[in-house]
Amino acid sequence: MSAANGPNAEGIAEGTAAPPPIPGTVETPPAGGDDRGRGILKSIATGSSLVAILAVVLSIILGGILIALTDEDVAAASSYFFSRPGDTLGAAWAAASGAYAALFQGAVFNPRADSLALMFRPLTETLTVATPLILAGLGVAVAFRAGLFNIGAQGQIILGAMFAGWIGFSWHLPFGLHLVFVVLAGFVGGALWGFIPGILKARTGAHEVIVTIMLNYIAIYLVGFLLTTPSFQNPGSSNPISPRLDETAVFPQILGPQFRLHLGFLIAIAATYGVWWLLNRSTVGFELRAVGANPFAARTAGISVTKGYVVVMMLAGGLAGLAGVAQVAGTERVLTSGIAASFGFDAITVALLGRSHPWGVFFAGVLFGAFRAGGVQMQTLTGTPIDIVLVVQSLIVLFIAAPPLVKAIFGIERKKKPRKASRAKATVSGGAA
């Protein structure tokens, strides 16, 4: 096997050298055609952080252009663009910068508030919104690291919220103990919804993407249905809303009653650290990463790939379930069919932007939280539709999915096969010694 081939021929060689699938064994890691797609998705999920940052910058610039294009003042000034182009450009700048300033005011710091504490209220709002994004994002990221695409965070959040909510309003336990049960139930609910695709993948090879998407639908309609049954629906109400959670079952607000920021945020920090430790410092994480990076080598080293799939999906589901807990016991305090909003789908974006690294996910979650929290303020103050935030978020994902595009726009030279270069270096030093 000659390794002298350049990138092209080597690709061919690697393609054909894939070992034949072993008949009749479920233990066999995903074979053949699936691998290439997996490789691409994996590189999207775990690429360089520079691309992530540049993608954000680029998206914000493009978002600014969009804001300017849809602004009325800009439209008015553009009617006499050729006589006084400065007016148009000035109006465009004013529109974009005004909108983003409002976004910042709504997301981080509001200098016009009455007291210093209230000035920082937007930041606490950002962190409140970020909490479920971080937790669910971790759930998606941890599965990514084991080579699985957990599209099911939405359903796992719902199941987590359902379990936690039910314990919260139907059990009546003392303060502290009740909350522990609520949190545990949420984790278990999410883990259950992760266990199903995990075990199906391990036992039958069913693709986790399809299974998790279907489980999302099941979860959405399941919670909708349960909220019409007596055990979940608030007595005396015809709306699909549960009773309020007991006071003993909700997260305390950690900065006092004027801020919504609750204990869930501290759980998100702890979970981020926990996932980091688990992935990078524990034997379980070693197994999961090995399974994700090369299931064939993992199998040969005696690591059970199938067990890895089940464990990681339960963990992923559990983390997303905690996001559900943060929603039902932190922010909403009642169970509704819209409890998960679109957090489960945004979590995929968050995991992508965070490069599937726990702290990357944390900061990506905070950023998206800021977009959400600030978007409202932006719409109220400047009339810029909040949808622009969604556009910016989507652009971020789009750019992350196409690293060469981002690099080309910023004029970063594409490194040609750095792997080959360093290999050559090793050979050179080998020959010299």
Add this chain to the structure above:
Amino acid sequence: MKLELQGITKRFGSLVANDNIDLVVNPGQVHCLLGENGAGKSTLMNVLYGLYEPTDGRILVDGKPVTFRGPGDAMAAGIGMVHQHFMLIPVFTVAENVALGDEHTKAGGILDLDKTRARIREISDRYGFDVDPDALVEDLPVGVQQRVEIIKALVRKAEVLILDEPTAVLTPQETDELIQIIEELKAGGTAIVFISHKLREVKAVSDVITVIRRGAVVGTVDPSASTGELASMMVGRKVSLSLNKAPATPGETTFTVRNLTVPGAGGQNLVDNVSFDISRGEILAVAGVQGNGQTELTEAILGLHPHASGSVRLNGRELLGMKVKDIIREGVGFVPEDRKVDGLVGSFSIAENMILNWYNEPPFAKGLAMKPAVVLKNAREKVAEFDVRTQSAEAPVSTLSGGNQQKVVLARELSRPLNLFIASQPTRGVDVGSIEFLHKRIVAERDGGTPVMIVSTELDEISELADRIAVLHGGELMGVVPGDTSRDVLGLMMAGMTAEEALGQGPGQNPTPAGEGGTAAGERISGEHAAGEETR
């Protein structure tokens, strides 16, 4: 047609894959490109074939400069290439494969294969290829598939034929046939570029040898040069080609395989009723053409084939049915055939790969928590001990050269007490300099009293290491013969003859066939083999 490459340079970023290479290929000449893996042979040929654009330099055909924008241009100019991995569609017939990309059509765009069939027969008869145009490619032996590739090039009127590592997948007999075909083509005026790193065949087939090292031509030599000379040119320093291992002193037989069968998907058995023994302190080498059940045999021993039947006993314990993890704990060291796929996690650091299958054992882990400092310390020690050339033990293992990657795998497997050591293709894709080192470590493991099983498709390696040789063909054991059995006999066995038949047909050295897996016979023959070693 005379083909010249002048000052060809190809850079990938900062890496210079080809550095100012000059090459002249004359009609009716076999020009051999000799170089280690990674020396830049294939890159050069891909430049010539129009797959890469050279950074610098030019290509001349009959003295006129040409530019190739793709393989199509190269083919039109009369250059044909047989890739190492065949570019054939298995479910198509020979004629369909040959026609592909160059189809003759009747009115209305209907495919006219008759013309192609006629051309195939013509070429086949002329060079004695013996290829049926209507056979399905997937039914053909590898050697014949290779001829289909050559026919593809000839049908397109190739006057220069590039053969990229053509013997990698052939039996010794098929290699001989290929060399004959090359002679025929040469006599017909075709120029041939023969790419290889195997010294023996290079010497046998070529008229001119150009040696390439680290992307640059180090010299052009006559085939009469000694193999030692060629090897040191390739590697850039003196290498010893023979191992000079001490005779084996086999101890008690601790590893026995009985009636091992691995069922395949299509109903046929990938490993069919195979039995053999290995004693402490001896190396059993398993020979065979690639894809004849060797891979499955080793994988079944490691527990990777849950449907395997029969018996695999190590120190009296039945391994079959145990989990891979437990088999590794029984003291089985395993070097898989394809280290990049099965042996290493490319994105993991060298340190992590060094503990890939004992990451959760002390001292590397305590409970759930791993100990990165211990892991790193272990890696630094092993890097030094096994002479892994790297700047850091924390570098991803994918940044290492093939030889150094293999040292990582070997370091991991040989660094714990073993009761059985299995290595598949231990030196495939490894530079000549590292081969020596790896072989010495394997022999050292044998001398430490471990039963060793080596699987290799390279006969040179088999005869270098083996105390006894088992030959597999179509998943069946053709016999176990002494380590100094001649290449001819081994070749016949690899083609499907039993040991008895092959010895009857062969040149008749070694008149003593070893009993299939018989311990007593094996030990007796090991003794004889030892005597042979000393006189060599």
